[in-house]
Amino acid sequence: MQKLQFAKMQGAGNDFIVLDGIRQPLTLTPAQIRWLADRHFGIGADQILLVEHPSRADADFKYRIFNADGGEVEHCGNGARCFVKFVHAVGLTHKRQINVEVQKGLIRLTLQENGEVCVEMGAPLFDPACVPFDTAQIDSHTEGNDTLWPLELGGKRVWVSVLSMGNPHAVQQVDEIEMAPVSHDGALIEAHSRFAQRVNAGFMQIVRRDMIKLRVYERGAGETLACGTGACAAAVTAIRRGLVDSPVTVSMRGGQVTILWEGAEIYMVGSAMTVFNGEIDMLDAPASSNLPV
Secondary structure, eight states: OOEEEEEEEEETTEEEEEEETTTSOOOOOHHHHHHHHOTTTSOOOSEEEEEEOOSSTTOSEEEEEEETTSOEESOOHHHHHHHHHHHHHTTSOOOSEEEEEETTEEEEEEEOTTSOEEEEEEOOBOOGGGTTBOOTTOOOEEETTEEEEEEEETTEEEEEEEEESSSEEEEEEOSOGGGSOHHHHHHHHHTOTTBTTOOEEEEEEEEETTEEEEEEEETTTEEESOOHHHHHHHHHHHHHTTSOOSSEEEEETTEEEEEEESSSOEEEEEOOEEEEEEEEEGGGSOSSOOSOO
16 A cells, blocks of 8 residues: 555544545554644544554444554544544445444444534443443532542542543543643543553543533643543533433533433443545655654
8 A cells, every 4th residue: 555545634633644545545644643643743633543444344434543642542522523424425335324334332423414423422420330440449529319439639639520421531620621631630540550451541621511611631642622432421411410401512622522322221422533644655654653642
């Protein structure tokens, strides 16, 4: 493989390189992924999305997600919206509703008449073992129907809700989102020893009962302009604490999504768009990479 065709896409400012692995079968190394995602030496993206043939009969496609650090992850809501727009744009399907295989199951994506995409995100999991999160020798407290856990961060304590959206999340409430120490505390939370597979760190501010503001320090990517699974995790957390009602608008630096949750499946509705299409010569890709991770 020399020339790699790609689409650069974004959902609420969360940006992606989307690759058709059906018409051009691909095997990318972590070094190649880091190079493609690097904003100075490659194309630049928060994550790389790969469309493949499904391995199960009830799915239309398989969807793989790689963070900018080269690691494969379980789920990405903003990427899912870009995914359905992409497979339509390149003619891989004409169906408005598709079933997509992800690492931990099946999700359903619907391209709506107004161009927005509804993603059935699955049900949140609150058992710490499903995250996984180590609760040994710490005590939680409740707020509404939610459980908060203490994290020690370099001499201070923060309280977080811990849940899985197919990937791990730790969500804390802050008074003023723009003053929140997202870069500093987010890095500490992401790598905290109680999270065996690291974690996405969410910082949410309650605006009113139908809106929250959110910033997310994503596992393997740093702070991004938006995070779809993070928006779901924050909305669910706020609903369980009795702070907001469903549906709730989650406003992030790159845009907003609407989250609907009535105690079972979560639905996320939002936009996605192609920024540009291109081609890159993979002969320029390094066999190994010392690019920043």
